[in-house]
Amino acid sequence: MGFFSGGIGFNLVTLLVAVVGISVTGIGVYYARKAVFPPKRRLTYFVLPPVSLLSGDSGSTKDIEVRYQGEDLKDPYLVTISVENTGSHAVMSSQFDKSRPAVIDLGVPIKAVPKIVVTPGAGAGFEHSVSGAELRLGPDLLNPGQSVVVQLLTEGLPDVGGLEERTVHHLGETKIEFKDRQPTVREQVRSSKVWTLVGALIGVASLVASLVALYNAAGISVSLSPDNGPPGTRVVLSGKGAERFAVISVYTNDGETSTTTSNVTRTVGTSTATEKVTIYDDTLELGQGQADQDGRFQVSFTVPEGIAKGAMELIVTVRQSGSTSFGYEDFFIR
Numbered sequence: 001m002g003f004f005s006g007g008i009g010f011n012l013v014t015l016l017v018a019v020v021g022i023s024v025t026g027i028g029v030y031y032a033r034k035a036v037f038p039p040k041r042r043l044t045y046f047v048l049p050p051v052s053l054l055s056g057d058s059g060s061t062k063d064i065e066v067r068y069q070g071e072d073l074k075d076p077y078l079v080t081i082s083v084e085n086t087g088s089h090a091v092m093s094s095q096f097d098k099s100r101p102a103v104i105d106l107g108v109p110i111k112a113v114p115k116i117v118v119t120p121g122a123g124a125g126f127e128h129s130v131s132g133a134e135l136r137l138g139p140d141l142l143n144p145g146q147s148v149v150v151q152l153l154t155e156g157l158p159d160v161g162g163l164e165e166r167t168v169h170h171l172g173e174t175k176i177e178f179k180d181r182q183p184t185v186r187e188q189v190r191s192s193k194v195w196t197l198v199g200a201l202i203g204v205a206s207l208v209a210s211l212v213a214l215y216n217a218a219g220i221s222v223s224l225s226p227d228n229g230p231p232g233t234r235v236v237l238s239g240k241g242a243e244r245f246a247v248i249s250v251y252t253n254d255g256e257t258s259t260t261t262s263n264v265t266r267t268v269g270t271s272t273a274t275e276k277v278t279i280y281d282d283t284l285e286l287g288q289g290q291a292d293q294d295g296r297f298q299v300s301f302t303v304p305e306g307i308a309k310g311a312m313e314l315i316v317t318v319r320q321s322g323s324t325s326f327g328y329e330d331f332f333i334r
Contacts, residue, residue, distance in 0.1 A: 041086035041174040046159045079158045080245045096139035097170040104135045105166040108156035115151040126268040134318040228332040231305045242291040243320040250286045251315040
């Protein structure tokens with residue numbers, strides 16, 4: 001008996017024709033709506049929690065110094081702000097009224113801008129300046145889907161809690177939003193403007209694929225190069241799977257209370273500095289870095305002197321929005 005001779009075949013063909021018809025209708029409604037009601041321009045600000053460069057998690061930090069252009073910083077912080085064009089139209093320089101930039105007041109002196117980059121955009125920069133506690137962005141072009149990622153070095157803890165009230169914009173017909181973290185896949189699907197059948201099917205398929213990928217992923221993974229050697233060996237810890245711009249720290253237990261000095265490498269944006277630190281207990285911070293846009297990271301450090309031969313346990317902490325995760329690796333000392 002042929003496929004089309006039964007009721008099941010007829011029903012399946014009818015369903016297929018109906019789905020195709022609804023899809024074509026949905027696409028037509030979508031483009032008609034875009035023509036009649038152009039989407040508003042939209043900028044969304046994401047702010048990660050500020051990170052102290054003199055964190056006391058690994059013991060006393062009284063002998064650690066952070067200096068920028070000859071000036072000693074007593075309470076330095078690193079804060080990352082991302083401004084993303086979440087609308088469907090480009091935000092152009094002409095949208096900035098009288099060429100006035102957006103002004104963000106962090107409440108504490110801004111000492112440097114270690115990094116500012118437009119992504120995606122082949123590493124392009126963005127018009128900006130700093131004055132006291134104010135960061136000024138624009139006027140400049142930001143296409144849909146692009147983000148301006150800014151890392152700032154401040155003297156004192158930045159007040160990011162009320163940033164929305166202390167930000168001044170001169171952008172006509174542009175909606176401004178503030179969020180304390182990057183949107184998840186589920187939130188991005190929920191925020192979609194196109195609630196047609198085709199849009200819903202594509203959104204569900206994308207969501208399922210993302211959830212499957214997250215389920216199958218092993219989470220944050222790290223590796224050491226090299227994974228063995230004598231004291232003084234330069235080691236690079238590489239990893240992936242972190243939240244973008246998460247702060248990565250590497251610690252070890254030296255097995256005994258000590259007051260000797262050792263080198264600690266800290267990374268601020270693209271700048272790396274080695275500092276002397278005094279060890280007062282059995283926990284030693286070896287290095288610190290930050291994940292990139294894709295959640296990949298590298299932290300380099302030197303195996304300290306005085307560690308006994310054998311397996312040296314490394315504690316890897318990943319500070320992300322709202323949580324801190326821990327992992328362990330072994331470096332074998334010869």
